[in-house]
Amino acid sequence: MAKIGNIDVGDFPLLLAPMEDVSDPPFRALCKEQGADVVFTEFISSEGLIRDAAKSVMKLDIYEKERPVGIQIFGAVLDSMLQSVEIVEASGPDMIDINFGCPVKKVVSKGAGAGILKDIDLMVSLTEAMVKHTKLPITVKTRLGWDYDSIKIVEVAERLQDVGCQAISIHGRTRAQMYKGDADWAPIAEVKNNSRMHIPVFGNGDVNSPERAMEMRDKYGLDGAMIGRASIGYPWFFSEVKHYFKTGEHLAPPTMEERVYAAKRHLQMAIDWKGEKLGVFETRRHYTNYFKGIPDFKEYRMKMVTSDDSASVFEAFDEVLEKFGDFQFV
Numbered sequence: 001m002a003k004i005g006n007i008d009v010g011d012f013p014l015l016l017a018p019m020e021d022v023s024d025p026p027f028r029a030l031c032k033e034q035g036a037d038v039v040f041t042e043f044i045s046s047e048g049l050i051r052d053a054a055k056s057v058m059k060l061d062i063y064e065k066e067r068p069v070g071i072q073i074f075g076a077v078l079d080s081m082l083q084s085v086e087i088v089e090a091s092g093p094d095m096i097d098i099n100f101g102c103p104v105k106k107v108v109s110k111g112a113g114a115g116i117l118k119d120i121d122l123m124v125s126l127t128e129a130m131v132k133h134t135k136l137p138i139t140v141k142t143r144l145g146w147d148y149d150s151i152k153i154v155e156v157a158e159r160l161q162d163v164g165c166q167a168i169s170i171h172g173r174t175r176a177q178m179y180k181g182d183a184d185w186a187p188i189a190e191v192k193n194n195s196r197m198h199i200p201v202f203g204n205g206d207v208n209s210p211e212r213a214m215e216m217r218d219k220y221g222l223d224g225a226m227i228g229r230a231s232i233g234y235p236w237f238f239s240e241v242k243h244y245f246k247t248g249e250h251l252a253p254p255t256m257e258e259r260v261y262a263a264k265r266h267l268q269m270a271i272d273w274k275g276e277k278l279g280v281f282e283t284r285r286h287y288t289n290y291f292k293g294i295p296d297f298k299e300y301r302m303k304m305v306t307s308d309d310s311a312s313v314f315e316a317f318d319e320v321l322e323k324f325g326d327f328q329f330v
């Protein structure tokens with residue numbers, strides 16, 4: 001059984017990765033229903049939060065049904081991070097996750113996200129200060145290192161644990177790799193095999209099939225799998241992994257009816273949460289995966305991803321069900 005602080009998250013939990021403009025309340029709800037054991041918000045800027053920037057504040061919305069849920073924040077300035085811990089606490093998450101892994105230039109150039117991998121002492125002291133500033137568990141999500149020559153993740157993870165970090169999720173790529181190449185899980189296993197480690201070590205990067213999730217558990221011995229891209233437009237990924245663990249067999253893929261139903265709920269929840277315009281816009285990226293593999297689908301996909309009003313998108317869903325209702329997904 002893995003535990004994050006006092007929170008029991010089960011045996012080899014599946015965690016929904018924080019993903020910008022993806023891991024919002026509607027999508028988290030769908031993933032939770034399909035068996036995600038822990039979900040995270042997308043990253044939220046500490047500077048945005050303390051400026052009370054509306055977009056950052058809205059990202060703090062969490063709902064009872066999705067617990068345990070972690071709110072992820074990023075930043076590199078101690079004072080801003082501590083202030084944002086207080087703001088985040090008021091939303092009542094189960095844990096606060098620090099993003100020490102984002103590779104994008106605008107974050108890294110300010111020393112935040114993966115930028116902090118160039119200053120491990122600061123990474124550790126920020127974590128320690130945040131741990132001391134809240135009763136909530138502080139968790140960390142990071143990468144293997146800045147680049148391949150500077151990987152010190154075993155030492156880094158141990159230092160984070162020693163200052164009170166309650167769980168660590170490690171993406172098996174360096175910052176220099178961005179998203180290129182394959183995720184390397186061997187260094188994550190080294191973190192786990194360090195006899196001094198006692199907090200959960202979750203693996204992340206390229207868990208894109210039930211078999212890969214099982215490999216992460218059985219070959220690499222990690223405590224859980226954090227899943228990102230494989231779940232985009234495919235919240236069923238969580239139930240497929242769980243079914244495979246239980247039976248050794250693959251769950252049949254969702255039918256067209258189930259896909260249309262999920263896509264409709266997704267869109268409706270998104271509209272309810274952030275309004276018509278943003279709801280329509282930000283749900284678009286999921287549709288390709290919801291309806292992957294259907295021949296001659298372009299016309300419908302275009303309607304879904306270019307319509308500005310939800311009525312047209314809902315109409316496209318109905319048309320798809322009518323035209324392709326019997327399509328057999330593999």
Ligand SMILES: Cc1cc2nc3c(=O)[nH]c(=O)nc-3n(C[C@H](O)[C@H](O)[C@H](O)COP(=O)(O)O)c2cc1C
Nearest residue numbers: 017018019020042043099171205206207227228229
């Ligand atoms: C669209 C997108 C947005 C992301 N946003 C975040 C984020 O806000 N915070 C974070 O820690 N990682 C973020 N990531 C990285 C993922 O959490 C994860 O580490 C990465 O995608 C590798 O896992 P995967 O192979 O399962 O997708 C993002 C990834 C994607 C694809």
